[in-house]
Amino acid sequence: MAKKIKGDPQCKECPLHETAQAVCLMGKGKVPSQIMVVGEAPGLREDDIGKPFQGPAGKLLDQMLERGQSGRTNKFTRKDIYITNVVKCRPPNNRAPKSKEMKACKKYLDKEFNKVKPKYVLLLGATALKGVLNMSKITEIHGQVIEQDGISYMPTFHPSAALRDPKKQDPIQSDIYEFFRMVEEGPRKYPDLDWEEVKDIHTVNSCIKDVKESEAVSFDLETTGLDWRAEGSQVNILAVATPQKQWVMSFMDGKLNKRHIQKQIVELLADAMKDKKVVAHNGKFDNSWLRYFYGVRFPLSFDTMLAAHILDENSPNGLKPLAAMHFKAPHYDIDSDTKKGKGNRKKLLKYAAMDVYYTLRLYYLFREKLKQDKELLRLFKHLVMPISDVYEDMEQEGVYIDLEKMDEIGKQITEEMRKEEKNLRNYTSRDVNWNSPQQIAQVLFTDWGLQMSKTTPAGGASTDESVLKELEGHHPAIKHLMNYKKLHKQYSAFIKGWYKRMHGDNRIYPKFKIHGTVTGRPSCVDPNLQQTPRDSKIRSLISAPPGWELVSADYSQIELRVAAMLSGEKVMKAAYQTGEDIHTKTASEIMGIPRKQVSKDFRKKAKAVNFGLIYGMGAAGLQKYAKEKFELNMSLGESKKYRKRYFEVYSGLPTWHKRQKRKARAYGYVRSLSGRVRRLPDIYSSNEAMRAQAERQAVNTPVQGFAAELTLMGLLQISEEFSRDIVKPIGTIHDAVLMLVRKGHLERTLPKIKKIMEHPRLLDKFGIQLTVPIEVDIEVGNWGEGVEWNLEEEATVS
Numbered sequence: 001m002a003k004k005i006k007g008d009p010q011c012k013e014c015p016l017h018e019t020a021q022a023v024c025l026m027g028k029g030k031v032p033s034q035i036m037v038v039g040e041a042p043g044l045r046e047d048d049i050g051k052p053f054q055g056p057a058g059k060l061l062d063q064m065l066e067r068g069q070s071g072r073t074n075k076f077t078r079k080d081i082y083i084t085n086v087v088k089c090r091p092p093n094n095r096a097p098k099s100k101e102m103k104a105c106k107k108y109l110d111k112e113f114n115k116v117k118p119k120y121v122l123l124l125g126a127t128a129l130k131g132v133l134n135m136s137k138i139t140e141i142h143g144q145v146i147e148q149d150g151i152s153y154m155p156t157f158h159p160s161a162a163l164r165d166p167k168k169q170d171p172i173q174s175d176i177y178e179f180f181r182m183v184e185e186g187p188r189k190y191p192d193l194d195w196e197e198v199k200d201i202h203t204v205n206s207c208i209k210d211v212k213e214s215e216a217v218s219f220d221l222e223t224t225g226l227d228w229r230a231e232g233s234q235v236n237i238l239a240v241a242t243p244q245k246q247w248v249m250s251f252m253d254g255k256l257n258k259r260h261i262q263k264q265i266v267e268l269l270a271d272a273m274k275d276k277k278v279v280a281h282n283g284k285f286d287n288s289w290l291r292y293f294y295g296v297r298f299p300l301s302f303d304t305m306l307a308a309h310i311l312d313e314n315s316p317n318g319l320k321p322l323a324a325m326h327f328k329a330p331h332y333d334i335d336s337d338t339k340k341g342k343g344n345r346k347k348l349l350k351y352a353a354m355d356v357y358y359t360l361r362l363y364y365l366f367r368e369k370l371k372q373d374k375e376l377l378r379l380f381k382h383l384v385m386p387i388s389d390v391y392e393d394m395e396q397e398g399v400y401i402d403l404e405k406m407d408e409i410g411k412q413i414t415e416e417m418r419k420e421e422k423n424l425r426n427y428t429s430r431d432v433n434w435n436s437p438q439q440i441a442q443v444l445f446t447d448w449g450l451q452m453s454k455t456t457p458a459g460g461a462s463t464d465e466s467v468l469k470e471l472e473g474h475h476p477a478i479k480h481l482m483n484y485k486k487l488h489k490q491y492s493a494f495i496k497g498w499y500k501r502m503h504g505d506n507r508i509y510p511k512f513k514i515h516g517t518v519t520g521r522p523s524c525v526d527p528n529l530q531q532t533p534r535d536s537k538i539r540s541l542i543s544a545p546p547g548w549e550l551v552s553a554d555y556s557q558i559e560l561r562v563a564a565m566l567s568g569e570k571v572m573k574a575a576y577q578t579g580e581d582i583h584t585k586t587a588s589e590i591m592g593i594p595r596k597q598v599s600k601d602f603r604k605k606a607k608a609v610n611f612g613l614i615y616g617m618g619a620a621g622l623q624k625y626a627k628e629k630f631e632l633n634m635s636l637g638e639s640k641k642y643r644k645r646y647f648e649v650y651s652g653l654p655t656w657h658k659r660q661k662r663k664a665r666a667y668g669y670v671r672s673l674s675g676r677v678r679r680l681p682d683i684y685s686s687n688e689a690m691r692a693q694a695e696r697q698a699v700n701t702p703v704q705g706f707a708a709e710l711t712l713m714g715l716l717q718i719s720e721e722f723s724r725d726i727v728k729p730i731g732t733i734h735d736a737v738l739m740l741v742r743k744g745h746l747e748r749t750l751p752k753i754k755k756i757m758e759h760p761r762l763l764d765k766f767g768i769q770l771t772v773p774i775e776v777d778i779e780v781g782n783w784g785e786g787v788e789w790n791l792e793e794e795a796t797v798s
Helices: 044-049 056-067 099-116 126-133 159-164 166-185 201-212 259-272 283-294 304-311 319-327 345-371 374-397 403-425 437-447 465-474 478-500 558-567 570-577 582-591 600-613 619-630 636-649 652-667 688-721 746-758 791-797
Strands: 035-039 082-085 120-124 146-148 151-156 195-198 216-223 235-241 246-250 277-280 511-513 523-525 548-555 669-671 677-679 727-733 736-742 776-780 787-789
Touching (some): 056 166, 120 166, 159 166, 195 345, 235 259, 235 345, 246 345, 304 319, 304 345, 374 727, 403 478, 465 478, 548 688, 548 746, 558 570, 558 600, 652 669, 677 688, 688 727, 688 736, 688 746
Antiparallel strands (some): 776 787
C-alpha cells in the first residue's frame, strides 16, 4: 500500500490531510534514474494498489512510452523510470489539484528529485508543469525542451486528456517520441544563426543593403509591454531577417537610443521593404507600435500568425510553439523582465534574432501549404491580410466616449446599487459582501436553504447567472441580487473599467483579434466591446467626437438568412425573398394564429425559437435558451410542441443538419462559402458528448463563419472606397460595423455604405451567389440610441 505520512506539519497544511483521500502516495521506480515522469495526483486505482499510474491513463501511458521508443537502441521500461505525481493525495472526485495542495506536497516532490537525480523529466499535464517549473500554458509549450539546473524537462498533455479528447493523443505521442530521442541523442541544439547587432551607421547601411537585395524579409519588435500608449512605453528592440542574416537593433542604449535616429532607421527600412514580401508574426501589433512612436509602418504582406490560424484553427498559433512543432526548435523563450530590457542584454538580442529567423522560416512553409488549398489561399490573400490593415487603423483611431454622460450614468448606477443593497439587507441579518461568490453561496444555500444546482471547477457552490435564474422564483431576494450583480458589472467593467483604459483623450482603444475564434469571427480585448450589454445607457456612452456622426451598420438576422441560403430550406427562403417578417411567420405557424394577431410578445417567443432551433437544438436546450437569452419562461411541453411544429414548417432544416454531419464524418471538416475550413477531429471521438458537439459545430460553423466573413468583406470595401477624412471605421461588434462619418456627408455616404455591405465585391471575386437578400440596418447617433436611417427619411437625419 501507499506510504502514509503521519505527523508532518507540512502535510497537515494540505486540505486533503483529514479526508478519506489522505494517503500520501509516493513515486515508484528506479532510484537513481536518468528518467523521471511526473503526473498530477493519484486516482482511485492508484490509491488501491499503492503505485502511480495504474488506471486507464496509466495503461495508455505504458502504450505511449513503448511506442515512443520504436526504433531506439536502448529501450526503457517502468523498471528503468521513476514515476510520481506533484500532489501525493487523491483529490475528491478526481478533480484537478489546487495550488495550496501542490504547495503542501512540494517538500516531498523535492525530496524525490534529490533522491532520483534525473537528467530528463517528462511532465504530464498543466499541474505537473506548474508544480515543477512554476510555468503555465501547456498548450503552447508542450513538446519543447526546457533546460533548468542541469535537467532537461519536456511538458506534454496528461494521458487522461487523451482519454477525454482523442485529438490530444497524437500530440502526446509525438512529444513522448521526441522525449526519448532527446534521452538518446541529447537536446536539440539552437540553430547556428548568422546574426549581427546594428550599432552604427555602417551596420545600418549593411542591413538596408541586405533587405534591398532580398525577396523576403521578416521583422519583429520587443517592447516594454502590450499597450503602446501606456506611460513609459517604448520600443526596446527592432529585428529584421533576410534569408541570409538576422539584424538586431537595440533602441535601449548605445548610438541608437535617440528617438529621431530610430525614426530615420525605421523610415529607411520601410522604404527598402517596398516591393518585398514583408513578413511578421502578429504584425498588426508591431506596426501599431511603429506608427505610434515613429509615424511609419512596414508594408506587411504576410502574417504567419494569421496563416497558422487559417491553416489549422485548432492548434496554437504562437511563434514559439509553431517553431517547435514545425522545426523542432528548442525552447528559447525568456522571462518577461528580459523582454522588457531589464535582464541580460545579449540574451535579449539573440532572442529577437531567433524570433525573426523562425518567422521567416514559417513564411516559406505556410506559403507552400496555402498554395495547396486554393480556397484558403484566396481567403488569406484577399480578405484576411487586407482586413488586418483595417483593424490596425481602427486600433489607432480608438472609440470616442461621452465623458459627461459617463459621469452621469456612473452616478445613476451607483445610486441603484445602493438601493439594491438596502433591499438585500432586508433578507439577511448580517453584513454580506454581495460581490463575494463565497459569501453569496453561504447566504443562498445555508442561510436561505436554497438548493445548490451547480459547482465551480474548484468544487465550490456556483452562484453564476444561470444558477440565479434557476433560483429566481424560489426566493423574493433573488431578483434584487441579480439586479445588483448586473449593475455592479456595468459599473466595474464599463464605467470604472473604461476610465482606466483612457489616456486623457476621451477614447478607449480596443484590440481586435482576427484569429480570435475557430469560426473566423473576430474577437476583441482590452476592453471587449463585444461584451458591452445591450442596455442603451451603457452603449450610448460610445459617441462621436465633434464634427463627426457615429454610424452603426448592422446586418439584419444574418445567421437566419445565411442558414436559409446554405440549407436551401424553401419556406424560409421564400419568406426572405418576398420580404416577409420571419419571426412573425414563425409565430403564426407554430402557435396556430393569424399573422395579424401576432403580438409583440408572441414575436419575441418566435425569435427565441428561430435562433434556438436553426441549428437543431433539443427541446430542453430551447427551454433553457429562451430563459437565458430572452428572459422567457417556456415549459418543457411548450418547447417540445414548438420544436415539433417548427421542423414541420421548415422541413428542409433537419435534412441540412444531417447533410452537414455526414460531410463532417466523411471529410473531418466543413467549409464556409468563403472557403474557410473548420476542422472537427472530435467527429470521430468515442466520447458521445464530444462527438455531438462536433456535429453541432458542423452545422453552425459554416453559418457563423460566413456571416463574419461577409461583415469583414463589407468593412474592407468601406475602408477602401472612402477617404478616412470622410468615413472612419472604429470597430466591429458581432455582425455590425461602427464607424464615424463626417457631418454633412451622411446623404452621400450612407446609401453607398448600405449597398456595399449588402453585396461587397469580394462575393463576386469568390464566386458566391446570394440566394437570399441581405439587409443592413443603419442608425445614426450614440450607439444604442441612434436614429434609424433609410433612403426615404435621410433628409431628417442629415
